[in-house]
Amino acid sequence: MVISKKVQDMQPSGIRMFFDMVLGMREVISLGVGEPDFVTPWVIREAGIYALEEGFTSYTSNKGLYKLRLSISRYLKNRFSLDYDPDEEILITVGVSEGLDLALRALLNPNDKVIIPSPSYVSYGPLTELAGGVPIYIDTRKTNFKLTPEILEKNILKGTKAIIFNYPNNPTGVSYQKQELGELKKVILKHKIICISDEIYGDLTYDFEHTPFCVLPQAKPYTIYLNGFSKAYAMTGWRIGFACGPKEIISAMTKIHQYTIMCVSTSSQFAACEALFSAKKNVENMFKEYKRRREFLTRRLKEIGFDFVKPQGAFYIFASIKNTGFYSLDFAKRLLEEKKVAVVPGVAFGKNYDDYVRISYATNFENLKVALERMEEFVKRRCCLKM
Amino acid sequence: MDEILEILEENARISVEDIGRMLKRKPQEIEKKIKHYEKTGVILKYKTLINKELIKDDNFSVKALIEVNITPQKDVGFDKIAERIYSFPEVVSCYLVSGTYDLLLIVEGKDLHQVANFVAEKLAPLDKVKGTATHFLLKKYKEDGVILKHKEDNKRVAISY
Numbered sequence: 001m002v003i004s005k006k007v008q009d010m011q012p013s014g015i016r017m018f019f020d021m022v023l024g025m026r027e028v029i030s031l032g033v034g035e036p037d038f039v040t041p042w043v044i045r046e047a048g049i050y051a052l053e054e055g056f057t058s059y060t061s062n063k064g065l066y067k068l069r070l071s072i073s074r075y076l077k078n079r080f081s082l083d084y085d086p087d088e089e090i091l092i093t094v095g096v097s098e099g100l101d102l103a104l105r106a107l108l109n110p111n112d113k114v115i116i117p118s119p120s121y122v123s124y125g126p127l128t129e130l131a132g133g134v135p136i137y138i139d140t141r142k143t144n145f146k147l148t149p150e151i152l153e154k155n156i157l158k159g160t161k162a163i164i165f166n167y168p169n170n171p172t173g174v175s176y177q178k179q180e181l182g183e184l185k186k187v188i189l190k191h192k193i194i195c196i197s198d199e200i201y202g203d204l205t206y207d208f209e210h211t212p213f214c215v216l217p218q219a220k221p222y223t224i225y226l227n228g229f230s231k232a233y234a235m236t237g238w239r240i241g242f243a244c245g246p247k248e249i250i251s252a253m254t255k256i257h258q259y260t261i262m263c264v265s266t267s268s269q270f271a272a273c274e275a276l277f278s279a280k281k282n283v284e285n286m287f288k289e290y291k292r293r294r295e296f297l298t299r300r301l302k303e304i305g306f307d308f309v310k311p312q313g314a315f316y317i318f319a320s321i322k323n324t325g326f327y328s329l330d331f332a333k334r335l336l337e338e339k340k341v342a343v344v345p346g347v348a349f350g351k352n353y354d355d356y357v358r359i360s361y362a363t364n365f366e367n368l369k370v371a372l373e374r375m376e377e378f379v380k381r382r383c384c385l386k387m
Numbered sequence: 388m389d390e391i392l393e394i395l396e397e398n399a400r401i402s403v404e405d406i407g408r409m410l411k412r413k414p415q416e417i418e419k420k421i422k423h424y425e426k427t428g429v430i431l432k433y434k435t436l437i438n439k440e441l442i443k444d445d446n447f448s449v450k451a452l453i454e455v456n457i458t459p460q461k462d463v464g465f466d467k468i469a470e471r472i473y474s475f476p477e478v479v480s481c482y483l484v485s486g487t488y489d490l491l492l493i494v495e496g497k498d499l500h501q502v503a504n505f506v507a508e509k510l511a512p513l514d515k516v517k518g519t520a521t522h523f524l525l526k527k528y529k530e531d532g533v534i535l536k537h538k539e540d541n542k543r544v545a546i547s548y
Contacts, residue, residue, distance in 0.1 A: 022546040032546040039542075122548045170548070292394070292409035299408040342546055365398070369405070 010126055015348045018332060022342045029371040031359045032342040034170065036234040036315075040271075041282035044233065047274030051267045058266065062258040064092025064242070065269045071276045072242055080215050084225075084244045091243045091250050091257060092264050092272075095236075096200045097123060098257070099226040099243040100164070103196045104131035106252040112161035117147040119318065119349035119356075121170045121198070128164075136160070139352050144309045145172040145318065149183045156191045163188065165213065166198040168205055171349050171358040172318040173311020175201075178211040185216045194249075195223045200241070201314040203232035203283065206291045210313070214244070221246050231314075232283050233275045238268040290315050293361040293368055300372045301359075304379055315362045318346065322355040324379065332357060334382065339374040391420055392429070399433040438535050440527065450479070450495050450524040451502050454488040455510065456517040465489060468515045477505045488520070499523065 001008065022028060039045075063069065069086035076082040084090050093099040100123065104114070110132040116124045118137045125135040138155050140147055147165070165184075168175040176184070188195050197213040214223040228241025243253060263269075294317075298310050301319055308319040321331050328345035335341050346356030361368060394406055403421065407414040424430040439448070455472070459465050465483055469490060473481035480493040496502035502521070511519055527535050 019546050023544065028545055030545045033543055034547040035543060037541075037543065288390070288393075292390075295411050296405065296408040299411075344546065344548070348548070365401075365405075 006130065010129065015329060015345055018329060018336075018345065021333070022336060025336065025340065028336065028340045028342050029363070029367045029374070030342040031361070031363060031368070031371055032344045033360050033362055034344075035236040035362060036231060036286065037362045037364055038234040038286055040234050040238070041275075041279050043278050043282070044235065044271050044275045048238070048267045048271035051270035056266050056270060060092075060263045060266050060269060062263055063090070063254055064264055065266075065273070068092060068269050068273050068276075069242075071273050072244075075276050076212075076244070080212055082212065082215060082244075085247075088247045089244055089250055091254055092269060093226075093228070093241045093243050093257065094239045094261055094264055095230055095241045096198055096226045096228045097241075098261065099224075099228075099241055099253075100124070100196065100198060101127050101131070102253040102256050103224045103226070103243065103245075103249070104128055104133060104162075105256055106249060107131075107162055107194055107196075108133040109161075111159065113157060113159050115152070115155055115160060115163040115193075117163075117165065117169075119145070119169075119171055119346070119353045120164070121166060122348060124164045124166075133161070137350065139350075141352065145169065145174045146176070146180075147184065149187045152184060152187045156187070156193065160191065160193055162194040162196055164196045164198065166200075168201040168210075168311070168313025170201065170314055171316050171344070171346070171356075172309060173314045173316045174309060175205055175208075175210070175312040177208055178216075181211055181213060182216055185213070185219050188222060189218060192222070195219070196226065197223055198226045200226070200228055200231055202227060204287060204290060204315065205313040206287075206294060207312045224249060229272050229275055232286070233272075233279055234286065235268075235271070235275065238265070238271060240264055240268045240272050290361065293365060296365070297359070297361045297368060297372070300376075304372070304376045315360055317359045317361070318353075318356050319359055320356055321346075324382070326382075328354045328357055335375065335378055338382075339378045341371045341374050341378075389420070389424075391417060392424065395421070395430070436531060436533055440535065448495055448497060449499055449502055450493060452522045452524070453492040453494055453506065453510070454520040454522075455490040455492060456519070457489045458515045458517055459489075460515065468513070471513065472510065475505070475509060477502070477509075 022032065069090045072090055073084050073086040076084055104127055108131045112133045113136050114128045114133045115136050115138060117140050128135045136155055138151055195213055199212055202210040212225055214220045214225045224243060224245040226243050229235040297317060301308060306319045308317050311317050321328060324331060328347045332343050332345040335343065344358040346353035346358065390410055391406060394401060403414040403417040406417045457465060457468055460467055469481060469483065472478060472490065477494050477496055478492050479495045482491045483489060484491050494502055494505060496505060506519055506521055510516060529535060
């Protein structure tokens, strides 16, 4: 076999076939999308076009355009009173995905353990394994999808190097207030593990101010802060994000980045500068729209009879389908075939979550409304939800 | 601006129940608020934005922007003469502007002749009107913040993590 043992051992995605089904069907209303339904604001697109027109078509420095790192540094200073040195503590990455991969590869020795609160974004486990680590999944169902200091403490075993912490969370939308983060931080600092903090949905926090993990007192030396432009600025296809962290970690990550990626697409970097500079109003408008949809969706799902934890951020609801009697893949397939509405089966986020589906509200209001009417018909016809 | 108004400005046909769900408030409360806005003239009217370029019927109409130079009057300035002008049904919009002319009108007519007649027979002869310049609209690209183009297909992949 030509394929490496490591890759052969990677879990094939069981729901790939379902995804193909969705892609092969026409006129589907999809509540299964993990990216904004908005197009990147024109000011940002225009800046990308301008960069091309002006002939900015060569590499930038490995770490990324200095101007962009400086803008990020200033933005973090103004917004959160955070101090990250644009020279040594910020790296521009190909989205948070690359930042996460670099962080794991820079930190892990073979068989180091990495804690992953679950359900989690699909890449955390496989990336940990590719970097030679061992994922330790912590199920958070019993605590309303929240990691608590007690559960965390119990799961930090010998050889634990890091935790991948994602809030607001994909797929649950659950997030944490400053005080809750403070309690978790105590445990993390006590055991001196690194917190790889994926805060890509941070700007989409609806009920309270988002607190970056690194803002907490003494947390900064133990935190790799990952963020990007994909969600809040609707820039998924530009593939641009950033990592902030202690000098030695960022320098180690840069070492890998310079050989694998070299630098992030130059026009994307120029566009991202503009995003920080002039897209505040656009981001606010999108934020408001998501917030309204969240209220609408939670209200409607409750009316239909679904059980869920009300999300505080991102654009997902992780709803229980336990009372329908279907497993998640079955539920999703039937809903697709009968009502042409797509949701992501919970099992995609771990085998424990076969009683859930992820419903995304990154779709326009009219579609959302129709999709929910169809879901209501489906649930009433196929099964009865017990309240 | 009140979020209710923001929502209605985007979609005037949305139900009070749906607005209530979005804003976590009772539909009756929303209804009351909207009634209040209607009564106080904050909400003037509910209109439909129609892309007339796509309608091929006899009621074809032309629009023109008309710059009007005016001699202001004692005490009332431009208001009196503006009223005389905007009262003509052909005048769809009327603005007082700074710069080289005073009033900017948007005038609509059945065809070129009708607009030209309006200018020649109604507008230009007015006592206080010193001069006019008429610009016929050739093509509309964007109106009231809406780009007048066919909705394009969604470019996102239909499902992703």
